[in-house]
Amino acid sequence: MKLKNALIGLFTLSLVGMAQAQEFNWPSDPQLEVKARELNAAYVDYMKSEQFVDATKPLNWLLVNVPKLNESIYINGVTVYNGAAVATKDPAQKRIYQDSVMKVYDLRKANFDNETKWIENKAYYGYQYFREDKTKLAEAIGNYDRAFEVNGTINPAYTAAYFDLVRRHYLLNKAYTPVQVLEIHDKITKLLDEAEANGKDVATPKSNVESLLIAMELINCDFIENTLGPKLTADPANMALAQQIFNYSVKYKCFSSASFLSALEIIDNQNPTYATSQVRAMRYMQNREYDKALPVLQKALTLAENDVQKAEIHYDLAKVHAQDGRKSAARSEALSAAKLDAEKSKDAWKLIAEMYMSSSSDCRRGVSRVEDQAIYIAAYNAYSRAGDSKGMAEARARFPSREELFTESRQVGETITVGCWIGETVTLATRD
Incomplete structure (x- = not known):
């Protein structure tokens, strides 16, 4: 001291x-x-x-x-x-x-x-003196607003004090709407981001400002959907608002809202990234809008930066094709995913196995029971590559019986080609 x-x-x-x-x-x-x-x-x-x-x-x-x-x-x-x-x-x-x-x-x-030389100092003293006095908060905030006006910015170190005054004025005097508070918060965030880009350490003021915002309990999914969402609907070209909704939705985990999807569409159309395209496609898939998901996934594939990301998109494409009945295309995409990423291989082969299992009625010819049941052997093999023992057991339970092989003059170990879209050669086995 x-x-x-x-x-x-x-x-x-x-x-x-x-x-x-x-x-x-x-x-x-x-x-x-x-x-x-x-x-x-x-x-x-x-x-x-x-x-x-x-x-x-x-x-x-x-x-x-x-x-x-x-x-x-x-x-x-x-x-x-x-x-x-x-x-x-x-x-x-x-x-x-x-x-x-x-x-x-x-x-x-x-x-x-020469106000530009000392206005920030005046604002600093105003915060120290008046932050506990609700009748003086407007005056204290006015000093910071004046600093912005004459200098275009304020010292990043003062941002938490400024936003604390705004928080107190909002809570004690109802001086702002929630949207106005967020506009001020965005102005501060932009200031701090620019300072950080110029090499300044702003970790502490950033953390303090965010803590103040969270403490206000201003934002939740309802606020994003019912307050910010209609503003974006009225002004769909507002990229700044779209980014705001997107950021808040991510921060507060409001992914299921319509406003989040609207914001995501605007951002992904204007400045697409692998992440925005993938998440956008995922939302379409959740809504069963597969026709919308397909071109977005194809775009995401061009934006992927490594094999893991590419495998993820190929797998999502496989699911879209499968849902729309394009099973051959779905298998092709699933196989691409399996080749690119060993971690994704199990999911890919399980998807293929499930498509085989669900195709039995479509592919049944009714000429040979053994031939019709051979599809389950193909499914069993796919489940095996997926490491899915439960799926293997379900598929094996539908293999032809020894009696059925004998009736059709076939033997265990004999090869047979599964027709339809599957087109695989499998080795005959029995369920018993």
């Missing part, structure tokens, strides 16, 4: 030195000049010795009577009145000194017109 105070003292003295190195506009009246010089020296001496309350009296005279004396009376004035506020125990007097800090900034603007 001693080191910190020493550093603060050195900083204050350096400001004093810098300020007093500037030209002073002493009054032309000799008696007034003498008094101004005397009181200027007095408040500086009090300030150096950290007698801030005593320093306020001569400083106040200077601010009122010689406002253009030198910018130092405003630079040091913040130090004096803030120090007095810290030193004072009486709440009413403390507020007077705090208000005086803000007034000093206003006077500095009026007399030296």
